[in-house]
Amino acid sequence: MRVFVTGATGVLGTRLVERLADRGHDVYGLVRDDEGADRVESRGGIPRRGDVLDRRSLERAVPNVEVLVHAATSIPTATRPSEADWERNDRVRVDGIRNLVGVAGEGVDRVLFPSVVWVARQPDGSPFDESAKRSPDRTTRSAAAVEDFLRERRSAFGFEAAILRCGFFYAPDSAHTRQFGRSVLAGRLPILGRGLLGREDARLSFLHAEDAAHAFAEAIETEVGGLYHVVDDRPTTFAEFLTELADELGAPPPRRLPAWLARPVLGGETTALLTEPMPTTNDRFRDATGWEPAYPTYRDGLRQVVERWAEDGTLRETPEGYRWNEGRTAATA
Structure with a gap:
């Protein structure tokens, strides 16, 4: 075609x-x-x-x-x-x-x-x-x-x-994914949750x-x-996604922060994106086309993302663990 x-x-x-x-x-x-x-x-x-x-x-x-x-x-x-x-x-x-x-x-x-x-x-x-x-x-x-x-x-x-x-x-070259990775390594990206103490997690696709x-x-x-x-095969929470990314990077687990505290800094749109539920499935598309995801869960995908960063120099390995290479631009995986 x-x-x-x-x-x-x-x-x-x-x-x-x-x-x-x-x-x-x-x-x-x-x-x-x-x-x-x-x-x-x-x-x-x-x-x-x-x-x-x-x-x-x-x-x-x-x-x-x-x-x-x-x-x-x-x-x-x-x-x-x-x-x-x-x-x-x-x-x-x-x-x-x-x-x-x-x-x-x-x-x-x-x-x-x-x-x-x-x-x-x-x-x-x-x-x-x-x-x-x-x-x-x-x-x-x-x-x-x-x-x-x-x-x-x-x-x-x-x-x-x-x-x-x-x-x-x-993805390895997604601007938002790269922001997440850099901030997780620096200990600057918290898990946002709903509720007074930020303990309520939303399932995202x-x-x-x-x-x-x-x-x-x-x-x-x-x-x-x-x-x-x-979407992939299993909705997950932002907490699970971010914790898995930290594990793959060898970084400390992210702390929690109530969404209402983050909203003045991040704005309502970004805060809602990460804390308001959006659970759905790929059932209809899979039935219509036979498509299946190569990365059926966030764990599979984040492993590939971090491996790619290590290969292309985005991550620099040191005796203390990974460090973000600020001089490295995104490369498509």
């Missing part, structure tokens, strides 16, 4: 370009500079210059393809994101999909979008599936808007839409970025449409 991927140099996009190219597909990756072009080419893709926020550039960049994947985001990585940070992400997601479909929507068979499962987290914290009513907040508003746009426009343009709501991404790319490749090849949740 011929596939066009926005966000082709990101955590998901880079892996998807490589996976599809390895399977023999013609993969075009949207890039903005020479560094991005080199990255796409090194993964077997064909770079195309443009910007999702510049419709005229997309008219030149998007070739005749069968599948569009809108994986471009600008998710904030600041400890306390500003409104401007979130607005930038909104534009990349929402204006980006409008420009992309406006330029190429009539000529493609399918459009795929990586949404997030916590757009449908339930106010009472109960498990939910694809049929659950959404409850978007500031962090998920744009994901919900893209979901709505694709549902509204698929009939008018004649394409099938596949919305894959993913769990909380982690995670997903290794390699498994996300695998899921999109399977969705493309099996030609599924509709809405699916793509």
